[in-house]
């Protein structure tokens with residue numbers, strides 16, 4: 001508690017009942033009228049959408065190591081300076097992987113007419129290895145679970161292993177899109193590595209998500225340390241099902257060509273923009289999203305919307321001329337998608353700075369309407385956060401959910417070090433229809449929904465930076 005507040009509290013005590021002072025410590029809570037003004041100004045915001053349109057339409061895809069990502073870093077740094085923030089780049093090296101040729105045809109199957117192949121729609125997974133330039137041909141082994149893969153381990157030798165694990169859209173429809181993604185995503189995250197250990201020659205996974213337009217859904221796959229990346233790609237869900245049907249009828253062979261390249265690490269940077277606190281400038285509330293994107297679409301919902309909504313926090317406070325007690329630090333993280341080096345570089349730098357990170361907010365869940373706030377905090381901190389969802393009730397962002405794990409991959413190192421972590425709760429029912437596909441483009445973003453994200457983040461960030469006493473540190477589980 002600052003001396004100024006201590007004196008003020010004493011002066012007020014004889015005249016007001018303790019309940020009117022908000023926090024149990026007797027300190028005045030954050031003025032709800034100020035939170036209301038932040039919300040209203042954010043709900044008029046055009047800045048975030050305009051900058052998102054420029055990012056996606058004028059720059060486009062922003063995979064680590066690409067010219068697009070470099071251009072985006074320059075552009076967002078300039079935009080934040082223009083808003084009045086103090087801007088710095090935080091350099092880090094990032095993995096540089098480039099997609100190449102990617103084709104696949106089913107060249108053997110029961111009922112095939114001579115010379116007639118079935119063409120498959122697919123996209124290499126990030127960090128996939130390459131086939132020979134003229135491709136490879138192998139029989140396929142279709143599995144539907146890791147248990148089935150284990151049971152048929154001997155059959156995997158020399159084969160193209162195909163994982164056909166569907167995305168459970170029912171979960172997504174009921175507000176559990178992240179859970180559905182986590183379940184179906186296992187085949188992509190670790191399927192290729194597991195198949196490679198069994199002697200498979202390549203892995204094809206069913207696209208994660210419920211897109212019904214025969215679009216492959218890319219994303220990173222993980223190799224064990226020292227494991228040589230094998231050719232690995234995502235099939236459009238329709239094509240995974242086709243292979244499954246054909247394999248049920250008899251032997252199936254696929255001719256597969258993937259020629260991605262692993263290049264030396266590239267130079268990149270986080271963009272860090274500060275809105276300096278009026279009382280404790282050394283203490284920081286982080287609010288960020290990631291600037292890099294996959295290469296198939298233009299990264300509008302993943303994570304253009306999130307990073308611009310987070311940037312919009314400072315733009316909103318600048319328009320109001322409001323500086324909370326502590327510094328609000330916007331971070332446009334680099335390399336979230338295929339390495340996480342931005343989050344690591346940020347944490348390494350923050351650990352060396354004086355002052356402390358009192359909270360970290362990450363916005364990386366698409367461009368759906370804001371429904372509330374997810375908070376990875378101690379249970380006794382939850383009461384203090386009610387003021388945030390109360391301030392957001394006119395826009396319906398009223399749900400306050402407590403999480404026990406990591407709520408954002410870039411803020412993961414901060415959270416594991418004890419920093420309370422936050423993410424907006426967003427309508428993600430259709431996020432995985434487009435996420436990581438060629439259809440992740442600006443038209444999927446409803447400007448009104450984006451404004452609700454800006455408003456939610458701005459009210460939350462301001463509140464966390466303005467609270468008389470920062471929230472208690474917290475131990476979270478290392479899982480999302």
Ligand SMILES: [Zn+2]
Nearest residue numbers: 290302303364
């Ligand atoms: Zn993302």
